[in-house]
Amino acid sequence: MRVIALIPAAGVGKRMGTSINKPFLHIGNKPVLAQTLLRFQDSTSISEVYVIVSKKDEIRCRENIIKQYNLKKVTKIVIGGIERHDSVKNGLDAIESKCDIVMIHDGIRPFITTQLIDKSISKTLKYDASVVAIPIKETVKAISPNGEIIETLDRNKLWLAQTPQTFKYDIIKRAYENAFEKNICCTDDSSLVELLGVQVKIIMGSYENIKITTPEDLTIAEAFLKNQETLGT
Numbered sequence: 001m002r003v004i005a006l007i008p009a010a011g012v013g014k015r016m017g018t019s020i021n022k023p024f025l026h027i028g029n030k031p032v033l034a035q036t037l038l039r040f041q042d043s044t045s046i047s048e049v050y051v052i053v054s055k056k057d058e059i060r061c062r063e064n065i066i067k068q069y070n071l072k073k074v075t076k077i078v079i080g081g082i083e084r085h086d087s088v089k090n091g092l093d094a095i096e097s098k099c100d101i102v103m104i105h106d107g108i109r110p111f112i113t114t115q116l117i118d119k120s121i122s123k124t125l126k127y128d129a130s131v132v133a134i135p136i137k138e139t140v141k142a143i144s145p146n147g148e149i150i151e152t153l154d155r156n157k158l159w160l161a162q163t164p165q166t167f168k169y170d171i172i173k174r175a176y177e178n179a180f181e182k183n184i185c186c187t188d189d190s191s192l193v194e195l196l197g198v199q200v201k202i203i204m205g206s207y208e209n210i211k212i213t214t215p216e217d218l219t220i221a222e223a224f225l226k227n228q229e230t231l232g233t
Contacts, residue, residue: 040105047099052087085179
């Protein structure tokens with residue numbers, strides 16, 4: 001079975017407020033992207049990894065991450081697009097021969113586990129599509145443009161989607177082709193699959209599987225990393 005992981009990492013650091021793009025900031029003694037890719041390197045379920053970065057970060061990714069950390073499973077560096085969905089589309093287009101499963105995981109989520117990778121693949125083989133997600137903890141309000149509460153939503157029905165999001169190749173390929181034909185934009189891959197009428201299964205994720213987008217996230221990530229090192233995980 002051929003499983004390809006697409007790792008979008010072309011995002012810039014607008015909310016981070018740095019001149020260095022988010023995937024190349026450090027937590028611990030390694031770049032965030034390196035921390036993420038090492039998790040996929042360790043997974044026996046992953047056949048290949050395609051890293052998707054901006055053109056200006058291509059050399060940095062190759063020299064300072066892939067070569068430096070000996071990431072043998074990274075077989076392609078793909079140049080990203082303007083938005084995340086453009087980058088994922090570029091990654092899908094870079095798959096030259098058919099594979100069985102495509103896993104899409106944010107390059108700035110460095111605390112993915114091999115266990116979640118395995119569960120995602122297993123669930124997708126059975127049900128065609130899966131998304132790692134977590135139940136929300138807080139009360140959620142729907143508000144008007146004027147800032148008035150319209151409705152208090154039932155949080156028992158609400159989950160926060162994370163990555164990896166994992167799909168049979170034919171399905172995610174068709175979903176992106178459909179979206180681009182109809183000029184549909186998204187920040188979530190599974191929403192495009194849902195438009196095809198395909199049921200997507202949820203996998204319980206982890207509250208540590210954070211997406212690093214702000215300086216506060218970096219602080220939290222450092223704490224998570226130190227805790228994992230202490231526990232030897």
